[in-house]
Amino acid sequence: PDPVPWWQEAVFYQIYPRSFADSDGDGIGDLRGIISRLDHLADLGVDCVWLSPIFDSPNQDMGYDVRDYRAVMEEMGTLEDLDELIRGCHERGMRIILDLVVNHTSDQHAWFQEALLDPDGPYGDYYFLERGDPKTPPNNWTSFFSGPAWRWFPEAGRWALHLFADGQMDLRWDNPDVRREVADIVGWWLERGIDGFRLDVINYISKPEGLPDGNAFVGALMGFVGVEHYFYGPRLGEFLRGLRRDGFTRDRPPASTPRRRLDDGSLGDPLPPDPVGVMVGETPGVGVQLGRLLSGGGRDQLDLIFNFDVLDTPGHTRWDDYVYDPEYLKRFYRTYLSELSPNDWIAVFLDNHDNPRMLSKLAGGAERDPAVRTAVGKLLATVQLTMRGTPFLYQGQELAAVNQGFEHIDQLRDVESVNRHAELLAEGVGPRALWRQILAGSRDHARVPMRWTREGGFGDAVAWLEGRDEAPGFSAAEQVPDPASVYAWHRDLIALRRHHRALTLGDLTWVRPEVKGYLAYERSLDGERFLIETNLSPKQRRRPKLTGRIVPVLGGPRESTMRPWEAIVSRID
Ligand code: ISL
Incomplete structure (x- = not known):
C-alpha cells in the first residue's frame, strides 16, 4: 500500500456551483453544467473537485444555510444528476468532495421548525x-x-x-442526537460515492457551557464579540474524533470509486475505497x-x-482598500513552514469564494495591463503549486480571474x-468611503460566473450575479488553446508535479531568503532537485548568483536579470 495518503499529492479544485456552468439558461450554474465541463478539469490535471454547497437551501447565504442535507437544491438539479457527476469524476480519475455546513442549519430546516413548534421537545435541544x-x-x-x-x-x-x-x-x-444526525448524513453521502467533505467553520462547533459574554476589548480588536469562546471550544477535539469515527469511517462500500491514474496519463481500474x-x-x-493539534499526523x-x-x-x-505587500507572502510561508514538523501537512490556497482575488490584491490595479495580469497569475500559480502542502485552486484562477468593476450595491448579491x-x-x-470598503472586501468578486467565453460565462442568460470584467484574452476559450497562457502554465505545472514527486513530497529549503523581493526555494527528494524562483515585484531586478547547473524547465530563459513578476522552475543537475 502507498504510505502517502492521496490527498497529500493531490491538486484540489474548488467549484462555486452557482457560478461555474449553467446548462439550462436560467442564469444559475447547475450540476449538469459541471458535468459538461468535467473535461476542462481533467485536462487541467485536477485530482479532486470540491463543490461549494449544493444541498437544498433558501440561499440566504448561498447554500451555507442548509434546509435538507439529503436533497439537491432545485435550481442545481437532482440527486440523479449528482450521482452522474460523481461517476463522471471517478471515470476521469478524479475524486469529489462536497461542502458540509453543520455548525448551523437554515431556520427553514425541519429540525428548527420542529424546535420552534415545541421548544421543550427533543428538537428544542x-x-x-x-x-x-x-x-x-x-x-x-x-x-x-x-x-x-x-x-x-x-x-x-425564545x-x-x-x-x-x-x-x-x-x-x-x-446534544448527542445532533452528533448522531451529522454522522448519519456523512455516512449516507459516502455511500453514494463522494470521497469526503470540506467542513464549514468546523472549529466553531463547540460552545462553552453557560455561553459567557465575550470580552468587549477583544471584540473591538477583532470586530466580532465572543469569538474567543468558540473558535477552539472545549469539546472540539472530542467532537471531531467522534465525527471521524462515526461518520467518515466507511462501514458500507461506496456506489463508485475513482479510477487509478497511471503514470503515462491513462486510466486503470477503479481504486479500492478509501477507508476514511x-x-x-x-x-x-x-x-x-x-x-x-487539529490536523497533525495521527491525531485522528x-x-x-x-x-x-x-x-x-x-x-x-x-x-481595507490597500495593495498586498508581496514580501509578506514570503514571510507567511517561511514562518508557517518553520513552525510545522515534517509530519504536518497543510492546505495551500490563495483564492476562495469568501475573498477578493489575490491576483488583484497583489497587482493593486496594475493587472489592467494584460502582461502584468499574466505574469502575476503565473507567479501565484507557481508558488501555490510548488509550495509544501496540498494546493486548493479556486475556479477562475487558471484563467487569471481578477476583481470585478462593480459600481453599485444593487449589483451585489x-x-x-x-x-x-x-x-x-x-x-x-459617507458614500465614497463606504463604497471603497465594500468594493475592497466583497465576496462577490470571486462569485461571478466563470468566463468560459470572452462575452462571459452564461451565454445569453442574465446571470444571478453579473461578471464585470471585459478584458479580452482571459476567457477559457482564449486561454486554453494558447500555450503561453496562464491556463497553460497551470496545466504544465500540474503535469510537472505529477511526474516529479520532489515537487509534491520533497523537502523544501529556502534559497537566499534575505534578498528582498526574491522568493526562491529548492524542493528535493531522492537526489532529484528543483529550484523555484520568483521576482516578487513589478520591477526588473538582478538575479542573485547561485551555484550549480541550473536548467529551466518552465518559464525560461533564465537570465542575469529577472523580469517583473517573473517565475521560473528549474532543475538542478
Ligand atoms: O470571520 C469571518 C467573517 O468575516 C470569516 O472568517 C468567516 O468565519 C468565514 O468566512 C466562514 O466562512 C464559511 O462559513 C460561512 C459562509 O458564509 C462562508 O461562505 C463559508 O466559507 C457561514 O456558513
Missing part, C-alpha cells in the same frame, strides 16, 4: 434556544454578518443563536500551533486545514456585503 426578555439577548456575542448573534422568535418565546446570518441557526453539538473519507476543515482564526481529527493568515498583509483586513452596506450607511459613513 438541537439548537441554542434561550428564554429571556425580548429586548435583551442572552449574551453580547455579535454575528459575523452584522448585528447581535441572537434572534428573537416571538412564536416560541432567543436563538446565529453566529452568521439571522437564518443560520447554530446547532448544539453537546477525507476531512478538510475550514478553520478561521486557528493559528499554526492550534492548527497542528482533521486531515487538512486552511490557514487564513495568508489572505491579508498584517495590519489590514479584507475591507452577498448577504455579508448587503448587510455591511446597510450597517455602515446607518452609522453615517
Whole structure:
C-alpha cells in the first residue's frame, strides 16, 4: 500500500456551483453544467473537485444555510444528476468532495421548525434556544454578518443563536442526537460515492457551557464579540474524533470509486475505497500551533486545514482598500513552514469564494495591463503549486480571474456585503468611503460566473450575479488553446508535479531568503532537485548568483536579470 495518503499529492479544485456552468439558461450554474465541463478539469490535471454547497437551501447565504442535507437544491438539479457527476469524476480519475455546513442549519430546516413548534421537545435541544426578555439577548456575542448573534422568535418565546446570518441557526453539538444526525448524513453521502467533505467553520462547533459574554476589548480588536469562546471550544477535539469515527469511517462500500491514474496519463481500474473519507476543515482564526493539534499526523481529527493568515498583509483586513505587500507572502510561508514538523501537512490556497482575488490584491490595479495580469497569475500559480502542502485552486484562477468593476450595491448579491452596506450607511459613513470598503472586501468578486467565453460565462442568460470584467484574452476559450497562457502554465505545472514527486513530497529549503523581493526555494527528494524562483515585484531586478547547473524547465530563459513578476522552475543537475 502507498504510505502517502492521496490527498497529500493531490491538486484540489474548488467549484462555486452557482457560478461555474449553467446548462439550462436560467442564469444559475447547475450540476449538469459541471458535468459538461468535467473535461476542462481533467485536462487541467485536477485530482479532486470540491463543490461549494449544493444541498437544498433558501440561499440566504448561498447554500451555507442548509434546509435538507439529503436533497439537491432545485435550481442545481437532482440527486440523479449528482450521482452522474460523481461517476463522471471517478471515470476521469478524479475524486469529489462536497461542502458540509453543520455548525448551523437554515431556520427553514425541519429540525428548527420542529424546535420552534415545541421548544421543550427533543428538537428544542438541537439548537441554542434561550428564554429571556425580548429586548435583551442572552449574551453580547455579535454575528459575523452584522448585528447581535441572537434572534428573537416571538412564536416560541425564545432567543436563538446565529453566529452568521439571522437564518443560520447554530446547532448544539453537546446534544448527542445532533452528533448522531451529522454522522448519519456523512455516512449516507459516502455511500453514494463522494470521497469526503470540506467542513464549514468546523472549529466553531463547540460552545462553552453557560455561553459567557465575550470580552468587549477583544471584540473591538477583532470586530466580532465572543469569538474567543468558540473558535477552539472545549469539546472540539472530542467532537471531531467522534465525527471521524462515526461518520467518515466507511462501514458500507461506496456506489463508485475513482479510477487509478497511471503514470503515462491513462486510466486503470477503479481504486479500492478509501477507508476514511477525507476531512478538510475550514478553520478561521486557528493559528499554526492550534492548527497542528487539529490536523497533525495521527491525531485522528482533521486531515487538512486552511490557514487564513495568508489572505491579508498584517495590519489590514479584507475591507481595507490597500495593495498586498508581496514580501509578506514570503514571510507567511517561511514562518508557517518553520513552525510545522515534517509530519504536518497543510492546505495551500490563495483564492476562495469568501475573498477578493489575490491576483488583484497583489497587482493593486496594475493587472489592467494584460502582461502584468499574466505574469502575476503565473507567479501565484507557481508558488501555490510548488509550495509544501496540498494546493486548493479556486475556479477562475487558471484563467487569471481578477476583481470585478462593480459600481453599485444593487449589483451585489452577498448577504455579508448587503448587510455591511446597510450597517455602515446607518452609522453615517459617507458614500465614497463606504463604497471603497465594500468594493475592497466583497465576496462577490470571486462569485461571478466563470468566463468560459470572452462575452462571459452564461451565454445569453442574465446571470444571478453579473461578471464585470471585459478584458479580452482571459476567457477559457482564449486561454486554453494558447500555450503561453496562464491556463497553460497551470496545466504544465500540474503535469510537472505529477511526474516529479520532489515537487509534491520533497523537502523544501529556502534559497537566499534575505534578498528582498526574491522568493526562491529548492524542493528535493531522492537526489532529484528543483529550484523555484520568483521576482516578487513589478520591477526588473538582478538575479542573485547561485551555484550549480541550473536548467529551466518552465518559464525560461533564465537570465542575469529577472523580469517583473517573473517565475521560473528549474532543475538542478
Ligand atoms: O470571520 C469571518 C467573517 O468575516 C470569516 O472568517 C468567516 O468565519 C468565514 O468566512 C466562514 O466562512 C464559511 O462559513 C460561512 C459562509 O458564509 C462562508 O461562505 C463559508 O466559507 C457561514 O456558513
